[in-house]
Amino acid sequence: MSNPLGGLARRASFIDSVRQEGCGVCIVDAGDFIAREGRISDKNSIQLRIAAEFMLQAMDRLGYAAANVGEGDLVFGDSFLAGIAEGLDVQLVSASVFAGGARPFAPARMFTTAGITIGIAGIAWEGFTPYVAEHSDPGRPMAMAATADAMREGLEEIAGADVKVLLAHAPLSELRILLADIPGYDIAIAGHDTNMEPFAEPELAGATRLVNRGWDGTHAGRLDLTFDRTGALIAVAGSAVLLDAAWPDHPDMLTLHADYLARVAAALRDILAEYPVSPPPTGTRYAGVQSCVTCHPVQWGSWRQTTHALAWQTLVERSRDYDPECFACHTNGFQWTGGFTLYEDTPAMAAVQCESCHGAGADHCDAPLLPYSRPGEAACLRCHVPLHSPEFDYGTYLPKVAHPKAP
Incomplete structure (x- = not known):
């Protein structure tokens, strides 16, 4: 696989x-x-x-x-x-x-x-x-x-x-x-x-x-x-x-695909203008992981050690960091109010962060006593679909990203 x-x-x-x-x-x-x-x-x-x-x-x-x-x-x-x-x-x-x-x-x-x-x-x-x-x-x-x-x-x-x-x-x-x-x-x-x-x-x-x-x-x-x-x-x-990794990437197709990505990158701002920005399903806006670290430094430190924190870097390494089709699952809050738009404009939102699982957190930051979403398997399955994550198993993957319980 x-x-x-x-x-x-x-x-x-x-x-x-x-x-x-x-x-x-x-x-x-x-x-x-x-x-x-x-x-x-x-x-x-x-x-x-x-x-x-x-x-x-x-x-x-x-x-x-x-x-x-x-x-x-x-x-x-x-x-x-x-x-x-x-x-x-x-x-x-x-x-x-x-x-x-x-x-x-x-x-x-x-x-x-x-x-x-x-x-x-x-x-x-x-x-x-x-x-x-x-x-x-x-x-x-x-x-x-x-x-x-x-x-x-x-x-x-x-x-x-x-x-x-x-x-x-x-x-x-x-x-x-x-x-x-x-x-x-x-x-x-x-x-x-x-x-x-x-x-x-x-x-x-x-x-x-x-x-x-x-x-x-x-x-x-x-x-x-x-x-x-x-x-x-x-x-x-x-x-x-x-068609798994047993089949190597053909260089001719990689060259053609690089041309495609270059055209997408050149048109990126026009492409993103077609993506609507909507109020998030829960809360009013996204805040970013930098808003979480003050009250949750232990959980932030745990997150920093996970592959979620490197999600944007994987796009950079694969030259997909200008492909909007990848943004939703490699950034925080794409298409939601306060979330990721473009790396040059919102670099602090470039990764799978706390709110990617817990939901928009600006309201919680403003009033910490407000209840906050606790994610389950459904939150994972928004991105870990068979096409892109064929080996995903909730019980196996959860310990890799779980953090100590917040007070």
């Missing part, structure tokens, strides 16, 4: 290792490579646009054959997505998306590797229409075609392929029914379901081999296809490869 899991730099090393085996390789994405619907917010639109360009450039360098268009990829409209993909070899595919009554993306792509032609069609669930309509370009209302119709059209587009693959950004429950009703696809790779663990060993939906790619980038799915002497597909074996 390692902290965190996943990442394009590790994915690149995995892809290199597969290519070195000497077999044909076809790399695809099932959709929502820019953002997932439930996590999209206007507060990070500038950074998300930069990240979208980075993701497509990374896919292009990694040699992706096709990327399906999920609803989250249309957060800035179809023109933005088509524009940042222009000139790249990675093909955006969707038989579902319509904008202004026209199709902005190819429904499918034919891709040949090791003498095998793979037809790749992309679809997204019709239930995403309200979401994409809300994010349409002016004068170009977006809608999703009926899912079954899109699946049939995609199949027609790849009729001559040796292997027919469906990239399906749709709920698994819907997809299983549709695949049973619409035969013809050899393989379907499902996306979208955020509550599902990735399963790479195919299950049968009708006659189609169905796999779920997982949603958080911690795994790379691998399908090994076996053909007989006539070129007919006779077997598909799958595995979900955990």
